[in-house]
Amino acid sequence: MQIALAPMEGLVDDILRDVLTRVGGIDWCVTEFIRINDRLLPPSSFLALAPELAHGSRTRAGVPMRVQLLGSDPQLLAENAVQACELGAPVIDLNFGCPAKTVNRSRGGAVLLKEPELMFSIIEAVRRAVPAHIPVTSKMRLGYDSPDGAIDCARALADAGSAHVVVHARTKADGYKPPAHWEWVAKVAEAVKVPVFANGEVWTLEDYHRCRSISGVADIMLGRGLVSRPDLARQIAAWRDGREVVPMPWSEVRVLLDDFWRQARRKLAPRYAPGRLKQWLGMLTRSYPEAVELFAQVRREHDCEVLDRMLQVEIEVAA
Structure with missing residues (x-):
């Protein structure tokens, strides 16, 4: 049984990966998607979204980090996958699940679920291009408008060489609206011969x-749930290992x-750092009443130095 931290564009960047993986329970994490459009990207493009590549492709806690690519051109994705491997990526993951309209309009993410043959070609091309010892994996949704083609898509990925398939148990049209259709994860797991993550x-x-009972799979990828409850992976791991579950x-x-x-202040421009703080704090309000109170205090403030004082945090910002 493995517990993974999901790739979430604009949310789980290297800062949040660092913080969350130090809590414990996460076996591996994935970068935000690196978009492949029309060229071989320079190393700097990979390092911008995956600075862990320069540190053994692990977070500060030692948790392995995988590189996710998004695009629709099999050959270009293959060439960029090779580039990522040369930079140190231990696993290449392909995105077939992003529901963002801007991504789908450029023929990336969940829109490819309409074309299982192309999904097969992408995985096949990347699998053929990267070294044999480096796994190629994939993440998909149940479909674009309906889950009717979910089995065909999952089979295309598995048959082309995806070492495992992560299934976000909703369609693109569902977005992030509950419920998640875990029963479809069970159907996918029954149809393919590779491990399936819910x-x-x-x-x-x-x-x-409940997810494990309905889906029949033990492996899990946690997204917003882990961001909202930072010790969720640790709780699941404690239960898995027969240890006492003690909430944080x-x-x-x-x-x-x-x-x-502190990390956001050091890395991000002053105009962006407050938004990142409020983004995560806003998600923490789902699990912690204290976060609701703190969020109400800081939500209208945009000045970093004022926020330093409100949080009572000392910041050393490089000149």
Whole structure:
């Protein structure tokens, strides 16, 4: 049984990957997607979204990081996958699930679920191009408008060489609206001969138990649930290993939030750092009443130095 941190564009960047993986329970994580349009990207493009490549492709806690690519041209994706491997990527993941309209309009992400033959060609080309010891994996949704083609898409990925398939248990049209259709994960797992990970609507340990019962799969990829409850993977891992499950108190979450803010202040421009703080804090309000109170205090503030004082965090910003 493996527990993975999902790739989420504009949310789970290297800062949040660092903070969340230090909590424990996460076996591996994935970068935000690197978009492949019309050329071989320079190393700097990979390092911008995956700076862990320069540190053994692991987060500070030692959790392995995989590189995710998004695009529709099999040969271009293959060439860029080779580039990522040369930079140190231990696994190449392909995105067939992003529901964003801008991504889908450029023939990327979930829109490819309409073309299982192309999905097969992409995985096949990447699998053929990268070294044999480097796994190629994939993430998909149940379909674009309906889950009727989910089995065909999953088979295309598995037959082309995807080492495992992560299934976000909703269609593109569903977006992120509950419920997640875990029963379809069971159908996919029955249809393919590679491991299947369930993804979607797991916010608590109890949700994980229900997902496992309905989907029949133990492997899980956690997204918004883990961002909203930073110790969710640790809770699931404790249950898996037969250890006592002790939820993380707000006092410990607050330490993580302060560290996140320090890192955001060092890395991001002052105009962007406050938004990233509020983005994560807003998601924490789902699980922690204390986060609701803190979010109400900071939500209208945009000045980094004022936020430093409000959070009572000392910041050392390089000149």
